[in-house]
Amino acid sequence: MSLSLRTLKIALSTVVAIFIADFFQLDSSISAGIIAILSVLDTRKTSFEIAVQRVISTLLALGIATVLFQLLGFSTLVFGLYLLLYVPSAYKLNVQSGIPPCSVLVTHLLVAESTSWDLLLNELLLMLIGAGMALLVNLYMPSKEDKITEIRNKVEEQMQKILYQIDECLQNGIQTDVSDAELRTLNQLLEEGMRLAHDEADNRFINQSYYSIRYFEMRKTQAKILEQMQYNLEQISIPLLQSKKLAGMYYLTAETLHEYNPGTNLLEEIDELIHYFRKSDLPQTREEFEKRAILFQLLNDFERFIQIKKDFFDEYRNELFTQKNSV
Structure with missing residues (x-):
């Protein structure tokens, strides 16, 4: 993929992802754009594989974080414990590509000091919108x-x-x-x-x-x-x-x-x-x-x-x- 085409795809998917997140009134809508930036890759196959990995990784990260925050409270030390459990688990399941964006989503729970169903759904939708927009723009891939x-x-x-x-x-x-x-x-x-x-x-x-x-x-x-x-x-x-x-x-x-x-x-x-x-x-x-x-x-x-x-x-x-x- 040429630099100009990649730049155009990143800009388009980022802006549209943020607009969609805003349309659904999601908190931290900018995160959908950041996820889109990270998900625009060189080929359709790699983009699809990474998108699937990150959705699975999101479910894993939110699940581990919810249990820990509910049991031990919302603190930096608990967030560190979350990383100690989540990172090796992500590698074990081969979904490590989701570690950076998913951990950012978990910080939203930490800042809000909440693991409500609405907030968890908010974070999952941010991932789906960001990764989905990257997949959509990568449907166009000029033949080599x-x-x-x-x-x-x-x-x-x-x-x-x-x-x-x-x-x-x-x-x-x-x-x-x-x-x-x-x-x-x-x-x-x-x-x-x-x-x-x-x-x-x-x-x-x-x-x-x-x-x-x-x-x-x-x-x-x-x-x-x-x-x-x-x-x-x-x-x-x-x-x-x-x-x-x-x-x-x-x-x-x-x-x-x-x-x-x-x-x-x-x-x-x-x-x-x-x-x-x-x-x-x-x-x-x-x-x-x-x-x-x-x-x-x-x-x-x-x-x-x-x-x-x-x-x-x-x-x-x-x-x-x-x-x-x-x-």
């Missing part, structure tokens, strides 16, 4: 799908760039030119995409989809494999015929890297390349043997890289097909 799609495209472009660099390293038989900066950029894009995908999923009560979350999880796993490839590339310093053949696979992957590509053909190409490696002449020197072993490890990592994408495609085949046809 366009931004998520943009991030997905940037992730794939960044991966293509890294794969082209690996291809160049293998073609020339030189140590890695894949910079840490490129991998950091990729990881930053993945983190941003994951955050947006979670927010979008939490804003949908109907037709909720976790496709984007799984997509970024899949790409994060691939990114870790790319980091391992970068490490292995640092060990290569001589050109080999096998390295040039493997380079062609990286180039082909970069050319065809796309959300809708299952990678089946690439896995078939990898199988053929593994068969070629096994039929190749044995290394003649220790150095060549070590380089061949590293290349074989790169090939295994590359196979895992493609298999992860294929598994994702198989899991979301129908959704990918629908998306592709709607573009």
Whole structure:
């Protein structure tokens, strides 16, 4: 949620909550506005969960406070005893988000030196109005799908760039030119995409989809494999015929890297390349043997890289097909 939208929602929900509380002639109507401020959160899901927690927490707080004030009187020490009982109870019931606003409501009982039914209902209505207005304004939550799609495209472009660099390293038989900066950029894009995908999923009560979350999880796993490839590339310093053949696979992957590509053909190409490696002449020197072993490890990592994408495609085949046809 943008700062401007959050500001507008907070201002609107606060003012309306206070007006409603005043309309019903509730005492301490300003508290409804404060509760609204605390209840405007980033997503519909979190706003709903917190609102429910705070209503339950209000009932708990008022119940404990009423018993203590009735038995021990209205004093600061009794209020402290209320906190000693209420705070751990709220955490035990997982409604701790209500501790600050509910404790403010309890101070109204302390100041009024009363636990009458009218006053207790007054405090409960303040919570319901404040939390309810926050829920109402959060019904409007602009979709992040366009931004998520943009991030997905940037992730794939960044991966293509890294794969082209690996291809160049293998073609020339030189140590890695894949910079840490490129991998950091990729990881930053993945983190941003994951955050947006979670927010979008939490804003949908109907037709909720976790496709984007799984997509970024899949790409994060691939990114870790790319980091391992970068490490292995640092060990290569001589050109080999096998390295040039493997380079062609990286180039082909970069050319065809796309959300809708299952990678089946690439896995078939990898199988053929593994068969070629096994039929190749044995290394003649220790150095060549070590380089061949590293290349074989790169090939295994590359196979895992493609298999992860294929598994994702198989899991979301129908959704990918629908998306592709709607573009």
